[in-house]
Amino acid sequence: MKNFIRFKKVSIRGRLAYALECITIYLNNKDIVLTKEIQEQLDLFWSINTSKVDIYNLELKLKEMSPSSILNDTYEGNFNMLSHQDYLNLKYFYSKQNDDTLRLFFFLSELVFSNLYVDTGSYGEGSFNYFMRFIEICEKNKIDFPDRSGIMSSKFKHNYGWGNIQDINFWKS
Numbered sequence: 001m002k003n004f005i006r007f008k009k010v011s012i013r014g015r016l017a018y019a020l021e022c023i024t025i026y027l028n029n030k031d032i033v034l035t036k037e038i039q040e041q042l043d044l045f046w047s048i049n050t051s052k053v054d055i056y057n058l059e060l061k062l063k064e065m066s067p068s069s070i071l072n073d074t075y076e077g078n079f080n081m082l083s084h085q086d087y088l089n090l091k092y093f094y095s096k097q098n099d100d101t102l103r104l105f106f107f108l109s110e111l112v113f114s115n116l117y118v119d120t121g122s123y124g125e126g127s128f129n130y131f132m133r134f135i136e137i138c139e140k141n142k143i144d145f146p147d148r149s150g151i152m153s154s155k156f157k158h159n160y161g162w163g164n165i166q167d168i169n170f171w172k173s
Helices: 002-009 012-029 036-050 055-065 084-095 099-113 125-140
Strands: none
Touching: 002 012, 002 125, 012 036, 012 099, 012 125, 036 055, 036 084, 036 099, 055 099, 099 125
């Protein structure tokens, strides 16, 4: 776990990219087949790192797609960004997953959005704490962590802690 303390110096986008790489490995290791909606969710997270996006509407959609929203029955049919069919498909997918998988999706969202409307401070404490909780689950499930130099070069000191938008190849290098 000590090795991940270095991510305090990595941008929020860098942490997100690393978490996206880790969740992909985790899902593959667990032989979890991605639905169209889960792939869309992962692609939407990647879009934060690779293009200028309407972050407000993206946040709304990703939060609607999160396990905590989908599995909370009081939201059924009351989504602004999701179709009813997408809701049903996500509900079925999440209902078949273990707690670790559900927490990974929740922490993925929170490591991005916990610092969206607040000062990121010296290292984006909210983002970093959710990132570390995400990593704990990955360690518990013994995933092989990727080595990504591009991610490590995305410094927290750039763009108010968010780092710069980069091509997908940068994040996967």
